[in-house]
Structures are given as C-alpha cells and as structure tokens.
Amino acid sequence: MAEYELHCFGESGHSYKAALMLELSGCSWSPVFLDFFNGETRSVEFREINEMGEAPVLRHAARTGEVVLTQSGVILDYLSTITGKFAAGSAIERREVLRWILWDNHKMSSQVGVLRFMLNYLPEEKRSDDVIAYLRGRVSGAYQVLEQHLATEDWLVGDKPTIADFSCCSYLYYPEPFGFDREDWPNISAWLDRIAALDGWKAPYDLMPRKA
Amino acid sequence: MAEYELHCFGESGHSYKAALMLELSGCSWSPVFLDFFNGETRSVEFREINEMGEAPVLRHAARTGEVVLTQSGVILDYLSTITGKFAAGSAIERREVLRWILWDNHKMSSQVGVLRFMLNYLPEEKRSDDVIAYLRGRVSGAYQVLEQHLATEDWLVGDKPTIADFSCCSYLYYPEPFGFDREDWPNISAWLDRIAALDGWKAPYDLMPRKA
Secondary structure: OOOEEEEEOOOOHHHHHHHHHHHHOOOOEEEEEOOHHHOHHHOHHHHHHOOOOOOOEEEEEEOOEEEEEEOHHHHHHHHHHHHOOOOOOOHHHHHHHHHHHHHHHHHHHHHHHHHHHHHHOOOHHHOOHHHHHHHHHHHHHHHHHHHHHOOOOOOOOOOOOOHHHHHHHHHHHOOOOOOOOHHHOHHHHHHHHHHHOOOOOOOHHHHOOOOO | OOOEEEEEOOOOHHHHHHHHHHHHOOOOEEEEEOOHHHOHHHOHHHHHHOOOOOOOEEEEEEOOEEEEEEOHHHHHHHHHHHHOOOOOOOHHHHHHHHHHHHHHHHHHHHHHHHHHHHHHOOOHHHOOHHHHHHHHHHHHHHHHHHHHHOOOOOOOOOOOOOHHHHHHHHHHHOOOOOOOOHHHOHHHHHHHHHHHOOOOOOOHHHHOOOOO
C-alpha cells in the first residue's frame, strides 16, 4: 500500500498542487478518485472527512498514526516539512513561501478555478457573461502580478523551486480554454517551462483520474 | 516611535485582521493611512513596497533590522510567533490554524471583501446584479461552513482564540450592509460576541483611520 493516499479528481487544480508535490518529491502515493461532478464532495459522508467540502484530502500512513489533511497549502507545507524537499531555506524565505501561497488562494487559483469551471463544465444556460467578465478581470490582475515578479526571478521565492511555485502554477497547465494564452505572458510561460523540466514532472491528467 | 507600523485603511477587513492582533497582543503600534480609494495601493511607489498591490503592510522595527511584511496571514503568523500570543499549541493545531487562514483567504474574506466593496463603494452604474448574486452565493456557502463548525466549537481551533479566529472574523464586524445578518447565523454571532469580549477588543474604525 502507498504511504500517501490523495483523494482528488483530475480536473481539480488544487488537487494537482498536492499530486505534483508528491510526484516530484518521489513519495509513494496513489490517487483516489473523488466524484466531484456527481456531488461527492458535497455529500454528508465527505463533509465528515472535510467540513469545508473541498478536494484534495491527503491521508498519510505516518508512523505515529494516520494523518488526514485538507487545504492544498497545508498539504504542501506538511509534505515539504516531512520530505525536506521544495522547502524554504530560511525564516525569511518561509514567510515569502507562505505569502505566495496565500496570494494564490486569495487572488489566483480561487479565481482561475471558478472561471475554468464556468467556461468548461457549467451548462451554457447557467453561465453569466457578467460573472465571467468579472472573473476574467480578477484573473488578469493576478497574471500581471505573476508576470511582473517573474521578469527578474526564475522562481517565486529564492533561487530554486519551492511549494510556492507548485501552488501558483497548477491551473496553468490545464489544456481546456480559460482565458490564459501563454503568448500573452512570456515570463509566466518560461517559468512554466522551468517547472515542467523538473525531473519527474507530469501533467494533471497523467497524475490523477478524471471524470469519464 | 511605535515598534510596529501598520499601513492600512479602516475599510480594509484584511488590514483589520492585523490591527486587531496587534491591539489584542498589547503591541506598541500605530496605523499609517493608505489612501486606497484614491489609488495609492495601485501606484508605482506602493508596488515597490508590495508588488501584490494590497493592504496591509506591516513594518516592524526588529532588533536585527526592519522587517516588512505583506499578506494578512503572514503578518498574523509572524506576530503570533514573536509575541507567543494567539498561537497554535501543537503541530496539529498549527496545521489547523493554517487551514482556516487559507480557507478564509480562498472562500471567505476574499469573497466578502469584494461583495462589501461592490455594495457600498462601487457607483451603482458599475454594479452588476449577476456578479453580486454570484458573490452572495459564494459568501453564503462560506457562512454555512463557519456556522456548522461553530455549532460544536467555541473557537476555530482548539479551546482558545487563535489568529485563525482573527482572520475569519474580520469583515463580519463592519457596520455597512453586505448581506450578513447575525440573526441568520446564531453560532457565528455568538462567536463574534466571544471575540469582542476579549480584553482590549475594538471595532475596525476605532483602530484604523478611514477615508474622509
């Protein structure tokens, strides 16, 4: 049995952050499919595991007993502490890593994730042009912050990849259209290439099962 | 001169999280007004301090040199580490604190903040009913998670107040209407009363200057 079980679904960028970290850190892990599109994460049973009703959930068969974690940022922090990989190198860098992960949750993945859902999975009659325009504006603002930062830096924090990179990059590897064109953001695009060149990198649907 | 300077504005719930922590921890601090409504946080000068273009910014005259921090979650974590107050008691609780702060950034304050801005500060002709309805839905989902958690717990993590409480509560103390009625959420309301009963608690506009 794998040491780590990641309850996830392929379409979830938040799940991909954890899956990518597990894979790049060489952890023994296996994905367990969460049927988000048929309401599994909103079920009473799932709420007992995660009251926030969100994927992913990580189960770690630790020596001292099972550890169950939710929130991708918590999972990334936990895994970098346990494995020592993709961690911050100093207290200052640790704060910078947390800063980018919080920003990602506030301004980036939270907005990109919903926009991508609306454009690709929500029935057309339920879509609102105003809401999509609103989210496009939010997402564009986030891309600008990232593009600017990466104009002078190879990685978000320090001089090597950290969990901050894995948090912020995740949605940008998905093939479905969601208003992100690499040609518009050359610094982001080069950074995505650097991450994808890391030993063992895989795309979201090569790491996690997706809906049929 | 105060040991801490918080660059903030009264209407910013993200700033209030930091202001409340500074005040309740008995820190020597003073607020410095950021003129958000006239574009100060979007200026080139401010972007040099915080490339994310956001309030608050904390300046700490630490013994080893000035520390400049952004992102309310980073500031809360830093202050609880420095002061030892409102901190998590164990590694498990520390992860739980981070989990709620991430959730707050992803699902709660990020949505409430924008909704409140649209309903109170955006000119009527620029408002979209669809976007407001969308945000009301997001915010209501967040309130439900909080209400449910507080049905059996006095505090978000463990048996005493932590920075997780200060992160999640902040917008809910504002007097302007933004679709939050305490009568609808009795557990949240009782929790807000518990926080407001902490020694030294003050409301947002009693801690920070607001626009004229």
